Amino acid sequence: MALLEIKNLHASVAGKEILKGITLALEPGEVHAIMGPNGTGKSTLSNVIAGREGYEVTKGEVYLDGKDVLDMAADERARAGIFLAFQYPVEIPGVTTSAFLKTALNAKRRAAGQPEIDAMDFLKLVKAKTAVLGMPYDMIKRPLNVGFSGGEKKRAEVLQMTMLEPRVAILDETDSGLDIDALKVVSEGVNSLRSPERAFLVITHYQRLLDYIVPDHVHVLANGRIAASGGKELALELEAEGYAKYLNTAA
Template identity: 75%
Template structure:
């Protein structure tokens, strides 16, 4: 599904990613752990296509195509989804309107029929219910005045509605209490499927108790320094990142 080869990325002239290799197959959930400043968020932004992240070397192929050649919205329509660490507040655009515009834009880009208001409403309600996203939230401006937990639930709702093939969850656990974390993790787990790959980026092992990964990578100073099974997360919890060429964070 996703093949990253020798990926080097600079931001403002500074090299942040220094040769990443990563191969993720359909149905797999990979966790990327690492201390602050190791390049975790940079990796997620490069995959989503944010401006200001310059790929100086290497390649990223998604479903056999050159991902780096595609614009931000083309990547989304092709099935890449980034759940933001800090979802943006968009005053004046209701969550409902945003979801409909996004879903129909993707359907249009893929040559599928756009959903009319009635069908869309039915679909969004069906997806919103298990995530405790209320009609009231859907009517409000996107993420405006949402609590931390509401923002993350809204991100998972977007993911559930857009049904990406590759979901990148950037520090989805940040700012969540344990109950909110459980709701969000349940939402994510419900989306696990043999056709879908996920990258779960996190600083702490806590999230991985709820979203159990198939593979864990440790990212440090722009490189993947260790790869292992889910037990690697527990090791890190005990030893910290000190042994991986970075300060204990």
């Protein structure tokens, strides 16, 4: 059984159909990349899987470990193991990164029937994880994402991912707004989480990110459908030739 299974998924935003039948299966340990031009539904796909309001699923199914994901509220999905790394992480004034991380971690632990994390253990954990990501530990005292640079925000997303240890991580244009150094650090963070039990869905416009996070499968999303699938060499081909031929075929 696939870890994340998407079957013939159709979804609309404000009455307009954006996803027109997506079928994908992520096996444990796999990294799938979804590439495509702007406005073809890449972000819609990630938002629908994560459970954002305002997206109407008109047809199709999504399963995590065989459990119906579309039946769950967004927070339940997250506790079940779906993690969305945001393209634009929101700034939340007044809420410290530390308070946020602890609340999120404890929500997951409670759902798993575990006791809340001890304050000292929590600080130790954060210290270790921030060190791995080359982040200053003091960052967790700052309000969540407020005044963070683009690179810091993406690092903070990866920090959250390493703390919450999801089953399936969706990276929505994680490379946008990153310089090459930040891209390397963020990619290393993601790679360190690759494991036989976990799958990744890496959504990107550019091939560059896939030099660092090497995918097992690459899919081209065009006009709300998977227009082509292949191995990592497909990404290089797209980089060289562009998306034009898929857009034409689909139209």
